[in-house]
Amino acid sequence: MSHKAQTVFQRPSSLKEVPTHFCAGCHHGTVHRLVAEAIDLLDVQQQTIGIGSVGCSVLLYDYFDIDVVEAPHGRAPAVGTGVKRVHPDSVVFTYQGDGDLAAIGTAEIIHAANRGELLTVIFLNNTTYGMTGGQMAPTTLPGQVTTTSPYGRDVLKEGHPLRMAELLGMLGGTAFSARVAVDTPKRVMEAGRTILKAFEMQVKKQGFAFVEVLGACPTNWGMSAIEANARVGKELMDFFPLGVYKDITTQG
Amino acid sequence: MKNRLFVKGNEAVAMGAIEAGCRYYFGYPITPQNDIPEYMSREMPKLGGTFVQAESEVAAINMVLGAGAAGGRAMTSSSGPGISLKAEGMSFMAGSEIPAVIVNIQRPGPGLGGIDVSQADYFQAVKGAGHGGYHLIVLAPHSVQELYDLTMLAFDLADRYRIPAMVLGDAMLGQMKEALVPHAHQLPKDLPPKDWAITGKRGRVRGNVVKSLYLADGELEAHNWHLHAKYAQLKERETRFEAVGLDDAELILTAFGGAARIVKTAIAMARKEGLKVGLIRPITVFPFPTDIYRTATVKTPKVLCVELNNGQMVEDVRLSVDPKADVRFYGRPGGTGSLPDPEEIFAQIRKHYKD
Numbered sequence: 031m032s033h034k035a036q037t038v039f040q041r042p043s044s045l046k047e048v049p050t051h052f053c054a055g056c057h058h059g060t061v062h063r064l065v066a067e068a069i070d071l072l073d074v075q076q077q078t079i080g081i082g083s084v085g086c087s088v089l090l091y092d093y094f095d096i097d098v099v100e101a102p103h104g105r106a107p108a109v110g111t112g113v114k115r116v117h118p119d120s121v122v123f124t125y126q127g128d129g130d131l132a133a134i135g136t137a138e139i140i141h142a143a144n145r146g147e148l149l150t151v152i153f154l155n156n157t158t159y160g161m162t163g164g165q166m167a168p169t170t171l172p173g174q175v176t177t178t179s180p181y182g183r184d185v186l187k188e189g190h191p192l193r194m195a196e197l198l199g200m201l202g203g204t205a206f207s208a209r210v211a212v213d214t215p216k217r218v219m220e221a222g223r224t225i226l227k228a229f230e231m232q233v234k235k236q237g238f239a240f241v242e243v244l245g246a247c248p249t250n251w252g253m254s255a256i257e258a259n260a261r262v263g264k265e266l267m268d269f270f271p272l273g274v275y276k277d278i279t280t281q282g
Numbered sequence: 283m284k285n286r287l288f289v290k291g292n293e294a295v296a297m298g299a300i301e302a303g304c305r306y307y308f309g310y311p312i313t314p315q316n317d318i319p320e321y322m323s324r325e326m327p328k329l330g331g332t333f334v335q336a337e338s339e340v341a342a343i344n345m346v347l348g349a350g351a352a353g354g355r356a357m358t359s360s361s362g363p364g365i366s367l368k369a370e371g372m373s374f375m376a377g378s379e380i381p382a383v384i385v386n387i388q389r390p391g392p393g394l395g396g397i398d399v400s401q402a403d404y405f406q407a408v409k410g411a412g413h414g415g416y417h418l419i420v421l422a423p424h425s426v427q428e429l430y431d432l433t434m435l436a437f438d439l440a441d442r443y444r445i446p447a448m449v450l451g452d453a454m455l456g457q458m459k460e461a462l463v464p465h466a467h468q469l470p471k472d473l474p475p476k477d478w479a480i481t482g483k484r485g486r487v488r489g490n491v492v493k494s495l496y497l498a499d500g501e502l503e504a505h506n507w508h509l510h511a512k513y514a515q516l517k518e519r520e521t522r523f524e525a526v527g528l529d530d531a532e533l534i535l536t537a538f539g540g541a542a543r544i545v546k547t548a549i550a551m552a553r554k555e556g557l558k559v560g561l562i563r564p565i566t567v568f569p570f571p572t573d574i575y576r577t578a579t580v581k582t583p584k585v586l587c588v589e590l591n592n593g594q595m596v597e598d599v600r601l602s603v604d605p606k607a608d609v610r611f612y613g614r615p616g617g618t619g620s621l622p623d624p625e626e627i628f629a630q631i632r633k634h635y636k637d
């Protein structure tokens with residue numbers, strides 16, 4: 031029997047060959063890879079433009095081998111709107127955390143979606159402000175202890191976690207809205223397919239596409255990587271159900 | 283092109299921008315500048331350009347940030363409260379060296395203030411409204427023609443120096459109608475190529491990155507010295523002002539923008555009565571025309587600065603003049619019924635001329 035060497039796994043060419051700064055067990059790295067794979071699969075690296083946000087993913091430009099512009103905290107969808115208008119044939123995506131997208135940037139994301147901007151938005155929901163040291167986020171779960179909700183989030187005082195995939199799925203301008211998770215190999219594969227679809231819809235000019243990814247921040251959750259991963263599959267998914275909330279390609 | 287039009291100031295801004303090749307406009311309604319977005323919403327679609335009414339001034343400036351970073355000629359316009367909201371974006375654009383044009387048709391403040399004539403935002407414009415210590419190029423037109431011409435110039439300067447440029451108008455200039463001679467914009471042939479812009483790599487070896495974050499040792503300091511050198515270069519090459527009647531002047535008046543119109547009329551009244559009064563009118567308020575103040579006040583030490591505020595540019599005048607100069611101030615902060623007329627300024631000229 032002859033054995034021919036076959037590449038079954040390699041770094042996507044849209045990612046640079048550099049180590050990342052992410053903590054052990056952080057899902058930002060996983061999601062970066064899925065985004066890069068989608069760009070490679072669609073063969074659009076040369077025309078892709080990334081809009082960085084403010085959070086642990088701020089160094090996007092160090093990892094992706096594409097053109098990148100940095101946006102102020104929460105403003106990536108507005109920056110993306112400006113970029114896309116100048117280069118309508120390019121593929122523009124924003125990559126945002128839950129503090130960035132669902133707190134300070136709530137207005138920008140809702141209106142970009144509602145205008146039906148031809149953007150792909152990748153939203154990593156880790157239920158906390160990772161970069162600034164684990165403060166309460168708009169997505170922090172009821173009862174969750176953070177550095178600014180030391181007694182646990184009290185929904186009567188601090189409000190309820192925002193379900194962004196559902197919220198954006200309700201808007202007329204949204205073409206696609208889904209929530210995925212990256213805590214198991216199977217779900218990583220599914221997340222990859224969903225992210226690919228969200229990019230593909232932009233290439234086909236089908237409209238605004240949004241993917242919320244549930245991910246872990248072991249460092250600020252005060253957990254091991256394994257415990258944090260398990261929390262995604264239980265607590266996070268209980269409150270934030272996975273699924274497709276809008277898809278104009280199947281729902282008309 | 284028609285050789286003479288009768289045009290509202292705000293429309294002259296929009297016309298100048300379009301003539302200069304601006305095809306991306308992002309705005310949000312606020313009085314007294316609404317004619318600008320209205321004009322753009324009408325004309326941009328005819329030119330294949332972009333008009334977006336953003337959800338806020340915050341969003342509008344960030345759309346400008348994106349369009350400018352992508353290499354387009356982009357503009358936004360607003361007034362006081364809206365410019366405050368743009369401060370964050372302007373700081374990021376200054377830090378990221380993104381060219382674009384921001385127009386402030388000033389109204390009086392603070393807060394909601396009012397919608398009349400005022401120059402309340404001089405500090406905000408020239409000292410950097412946002413955080414981090416930066417400057418914009420700030421052009422201060424005083425006529426409808428200048429609103430048109432300087433808006434064109436703002437785009438060229440922004441592109442040449444990779445810096446956001448502001449056109450600092452006011453409710454008087456924006457709302458009044460005056461003769462305008464439109465002319466074709468001559469794009470300077472020596473503008474540097476926008477090879478830094480984000481377009482998608484499109485065959486480039488390295489991706490372009492437009493950003494303001496610098497974390498490595500010494501990197502941010504070097505970046506700030508680079509910006510500092512750019513401001514010094516602007517001062518050397520791009521300072522613009524109008525100086526009239528300085529040769530025999532016993533008293534120098536100084537004013538910018540709308541105030542300078544009133545001052546010019548008052549000076550004409552004074553000259554008719556034989557009072558030797560000159561004028562320095564900064565056209566760029568950043569870079570500030572420091573040198574003309576210094577040289578002029580060696581000969582004529584007495585200066586009266588007139589502003590439609592409680593005294594803002596006067597601080598830069600004091601920093602510029604000869605150490606022995608005597609700088610005085612007259613101003614009113616704006617609001618309904620608070621616009622001085624030429625007689626009021628003439629009375630001030632008489633008073634300061636004597637003592």
Ligand SMILES: Cc1ncc(C[n+]2csc(CCOP(=O)(O)OP(=O)(O)O)c2C)c(N)n1
Pocket residue numbers: 084085086087103126127128129130131154156158159160161162167
């Ligand atoms: C205007 C502004 N406010 C606050 C901050 C500080 N800040 C930096 S990152 C961040 C939160 C990031 O959280 P998230 O978006 O969830 O990203 P993560 O780090 O969790 O991936 C904040 C508040 C800032 N940079 N700018």
Ligand code: SF4
Pocket residue numbers: 051052053054055056057058086156160161246247248249250
């Ligand atoms: S702090 Fe949290 S989000 Fe940030 S890199 Fe570490 S694990 Fe990831």
Ligand SMILES: [Mg+2]
Pocket residue numbers: 085127128129154155156157158159160167
């Ligand atoms: Mg987060």
